[in-house]
Amino acid sequence: MKIAVCVKQVPDSEARLRVAAGGRWIEEEDLPFVINESDEYALEEGLGLAEKSGGEVVVFSLGPARVREALRKALALGAARAVHLADPAFEGGDALATGRALGAALAQESFDLVLTGSQSDDLGYGSTGSVIAGHLGWPHAWLVMGVEIEEGGKHAKVTREMESGLNEVLRLELPAVLEIQAGLNQPRYASLKGIMQAKRKEIRELAPGDLALAAEQVGAAGSRLELLEVSVPEAGHEAQIFEGDPVAAAASLVEKLRKEARVL
Amino acid sequence: MATTVWIVLQHRDGKLHRMSREALCAGQRLAAAVGGTAEAVLLGSKVEGLAAEVGGTALARVLVADDEGLAQYTPGGWVGALAAAAGERKPGYLVMPHTYQTVEYAGRLSQALDAPWVAEAVGLEAGDGGLVWRRPVLAGKLQARVRTRGQPVLVSVQSGAWPADEVESGQAPVEPLALAAGAVAPDREVLGVEQVAGEQVDLTQAQVIVAVGRGVGGPEKMEPLRELAQALGAELAASRPVIDNGWLPRDRQIGSSGQTVAPKLYLAAGISGAIQHLVGMKGSQVVVAINKDREAPIFKIAHYGIVGDLHEVVPALTAAVRETAG
Numbered sequence: 001m002k003i004a005v006c007v008k009q010v011p012d013s014e015a016r017l018r019v020a021a022g023g024r025w026i027e028e029e030d031l032p033f034v035i036n037e038s039d040e041y042a043l044e045e046g047l048g049l050a051e052k053s054g055g056e057v058v059v060f061s062l063g064p065a066r067v068r069e070a071l072r073k074a075l076a077l078g079a080a081r082a083v084h085l086a087d088p089a090f091e092g093g094d095a096l097a098t099g100r101a102l103g104a105a106l107a108q109e110s111f112d113l114v115l116t117g118s119q120s121d122d123l124g125y126g127s128t129g130s131v132i133a134g135h136l137g138w139p140h141a142w143l144v145m146g147v148e149i150e151e152g153g154k155h156a157k158v159t160r161e162m163e164s165g166l167n168e169v170l171r172l173e174l175p176a177v178l179e180i181q182a183g184l185n186q187p188r189y190a191s192l193k194g195i196m197q198a199k200r201k202e203i204r205e206l207a208p209g210d211l212a213l214a215a216e217q218v219g220a221a222g223s224r225l226e227l228l229e230v231s232v233p234e235a236g237h238e239a240q241i242f243e244g245d246p247v248a249a250a251a252s253l254v255e256k257l258r259k260e261a262r263v264l
Numbered sequence: 265m266a267t268t269v270w271i272v273l274q275h276r277d278g279k280l281h282r283m284s285r286e287a288l289c290a291g292q293r294l295a296a297a298v299g300g301t302a303e304a305v306l307l308g309s310k311v312e313g314l315a316a317e318v319g320g321t322a323l324a325r326v327l328v329a330d331d332e333g334l335a336q337y338t339p340g341g342w343v344g345a346l347a348a349a350a351g352e353r354k355p356g357y358l359v360m361p362h363t364y365q366t367v368e369y370a371g372r373l374s375q376a377l378d379a380p381w382v383a384e385a386v387g388l389e390a391g392d393g394g395l396v397w398r399r400p401v402l403a404g405k406l407q408a409r410v411r412t413r414g415q416p417v418l419v420s421v422q423s424g425a426w427p428a429d430e431v432e433s434g435q436a437p438v439e440p441l442a443l444a445a446g447a448v449a450p451d452r453e454v455l456g457v458e459q460v461a462g463e464q465v466d467l468t469q470a471q472v473i474v475a476v477g478r479g480v481g482g483p484e485k486m487e488p489l490r491e492l493a494q495a496l497g498a499e500l501a502a503s504r505p506v507i508d509n510g511w512l513p514r515d516r517q518i519g520s521s522g523q524t525v526a527p528k529l530y531l532a533a534g535i536s537g538a539i540q541h542l543v544g545m546k547g548s549q550v551v552v553a554i555n556k557d558r559e560a561p562i563f564k565i566a567h568y569g570i571v572g573d574l575h576e577v578v579p580a581l582t583a584a585v586r587e588t589a590g
Contacts (some may be wrong), residue, residue: 013478013536016559017405026406044474095381096374119367122402125383127371130339134375139451140339142368157455161521163364165460171453183508224380226411232559233407239553239566249570250580253552254588256568261550263472263529264496264588 001055001112005046005079006102006129006234007039009070010122015156022117023229031129035070038117042180045147046115047078053149055112060105062090068203075189075198087120087207092220092227099131101218104211107136107249112153114177118143128178140177141170145184216233267300267356269326272346274361275306275314283361283421285428288321290385290421291359292432299389300356303327305441307345309335315438322434327441333448339369340451347376348447355416362420374418381418382410384539386425403538404561422545423520465488465499465515472498472529475518475545478505479534479555479574486511488578489533495585498531503541519544533574537562554578 011017012032020027035043040217046057047163059074061067062085071082083105106114114136116129126142133140146159158170161181190198208215216222240256242249257264271291274281288304295302306315315328329349334341350358358373358554360366362384374381386407387398394411397419401408427517467473474493480486493500500516507517518525519541526547533554535541538561545551546565553566554574563569570577 011402013403015401016557019406026402095371095551096378099371099375106330124401124403125371125381126367127374127381127383130368130371131375134343134372140368140372141452142371143364159458160368161460162457163520165515165522167458167460169455169458171455172451182504222376224378224413225382226413228409228411230401230406230408231304233400233404233561233564237567239563239569241558241563241569241571243558243571246570246576247583249572250577250584253568253570253581254584257529257550257552258588261529261567263550264585 001037001049001053001149001233002110003046003050003055003213004059004060004106004111004114005039005043005074006060006114006132007043007070007074008036008061008117008120009033009067010036010120013037015088019230019232023231024227025230033066033069035073036117036120038180038182040187041182041184042075042115042117043077043079044185045180046113047188048185049113049147049149052241053153058083058109060102061085062101064088064091071203072198073135073190075201076194077188078194081201082203084203084205086205089208089215089221090219092223093218094225095125095127095131096222096224097218097220097222098136099128100222101208101211101213103132103135104129104213105206106132108211112175113156114138114175116179118179118181129177133177136175136177138176139172140179142179143181144178145181147178178240266582267298268353268355269295269298269300269302269359270305270350270355271302272305272307272358272360273318274363274365275308275311278313280314281316281361281363282428283363283423286423286426287359287361288431289428290419290426292322294295294388294401294419294424296396298356299390303355304436305329305349307334307342311383319436319438320433321436322432324438326436326438328438329441329443331443331448333450336453337365338450338454339372340449342369343372343376344447344449344531345443348374348376348444349441350416358416358418360418360420362422364418370418370420377416378414379416379418380412380414381420381590382412383420384422385419386422391444400539403536404542405536405559422539424546437498460514467499467501467516467518467523467525470499470525470527472496473501473518473525473527473535474531475496475501475503476506476512477503477537479536480506480511483509483511485575488575488582492578492582492585493559495582495589496529496531498529501525503535504539532566533578535562537565
């Protein structure tokens with residue numbers, strides 16, 4: 001099977017975030033970036049399926065130069081090669097613009113399966129994969145918790161997470177786009193050999209012109225959502241916070257829970 | 265021509281999804297804000313009963329697309345029906361509950377209609393420059409204000425953002441929504457529905473819950489939290505990352521894909537407070553948060569908090585609780 005996996009690089013969830021000057025987005029300088037969590041699971045799922053079927057994984061990502069680090073990691077984990085939508089015109093897009101660009105890049109090759117994560121940990125639209133599916137005209141499923149390729153490779157049995165502790169089991173015709181939920185497998189670690197091999201693997205850079213797209217169709221210009229500003233949300237009420245010595249803080253808290261909240 | 269606001273209702277087994285009523289409230293208010301009219305849209309097969317129920321709402325009409333191909337939800341069926349109907353009737357807005365089902369098909373619908381989708385909307389501001397929507401970003405640590413370009417606009421509303429009990433009642437006629445032949449094109453075979461890992465533990469009945477997040481750092485560090493839970497007579501629970509890592513079984517997960525709880529006391533240790541977790545526990549009477557990051561969103565909904573290393577705070581808290589009890 002020939003499998004594409006789309007990954008996004010997002011700020012590390014542990015990182016301290018600061019709103020940038022102007023307020024439109026966060027300060028990205030000195031911010032540590034990682035591969036989006038559910039995308040890591042998508043990558044692992046793709047690598048596992050490729051190994052089973054004797055196929056290969058091609059990894060795609062859209063974003064600035066720092067994204068090469070995420071692609072290198074994917075190559076070290078076992079992807080055969082990488083495609084980087086690197087032109088600055090691609091940046092700042094909503095899921096429609098990003099999905100349009102990725103869809104056009106994916107359509108240049110013939111994949112049996114396209115995997116994405118279910119949702120990015122930064123913008124969190126949860127729809128890039130389904131927009132890609134729309135462009136390719138393929139079926140898709142979101143929040144995928146299990147993938148089994150049927151004998152012959154024409155269909156996949158897919159488990160999709162629903163609300164209230166239920167899973168739905170589906171049968172999709174291939175090719176298809178599957179948006180993978182975190183937790184469905186155990187992502188591997190890169191080996192030293194993998195890291196060395198990754199240095200020789202290809203990262204192909206693409207601009208809108210390579211995809212027969214105009215600059216106005218991608219990135220912020222091609223988007224229908226405009227991000228005006230980000231801010232720290234207001235609290236519903238003010239929490240009483242204890243800091244400093246843990247023993248003293250614990251004692252104060254227990255006192256409050258007994259006498260004020262009366263829940264102990 | 266006045267703007268039409270469509271409210272696309274989600275239902276299953278003859279019942280409206282609880283968030284469908286929140287979407288009705290959001291749709292009514294949006295219609296009022298833009299000086300338009302609100303209409304409900306029901307997709308399904310043999311849904312007369314539901315349509316009659318929705319008819320008791322203040323809406324211009326309840327539109328029912330009744331088609332055998334819509335008997336069961338599929339993205340192809342839903343996107344095909346809604347794209348065809350919206351293309352013909354030109355609603356300005358399609359309001360949906362922000363459920364897993366909506367997220368699955370709405371991206372594709374936005375692609376089919378070349379329409380913006382405001383996902384996970386939590387607020388609406390109507391100003392001179394047009395409508396501005398608020399939605400969480402970066403796992404709820406920040407909130408974004410966004411504006412849309414073009415119509416229709418898709419909006420999915422987050423659980424708890426618009427009150428279901430403030431839906432205006434009224435009388436709405438039920439009318440058929442005709443679909444072009446071939447519009448409904450199911451693109452999957454649904455083989456069945458299964459329970460995830462049994463659901464043996466019913467956390468909804470617990471009076472006190474100690475919930476553990478990614479901040480605990482590893483399975484070997486869980487013991488002090490078990491001890492705290494024991495001292496408090498609490499059930500141990502967790503947010504999604506802890507479950508995904510296998511540090512606790514899946515039946516102890518709280519949040520949008522786990523259980524929804526409302527205990528007397530909810531103590532969250534090492535949980536930053538992503539929206540997916542908050543929707544599962546914000547009904548708790550008293551929320552206590554322990555986190556090393558003072559900016560973590562969990563402190564926004566907590567009543568009490570300790571800022572510090574949970575590995576130091578938790579044993580101290582266990583000792584303090586035992587002392588009180590003794």
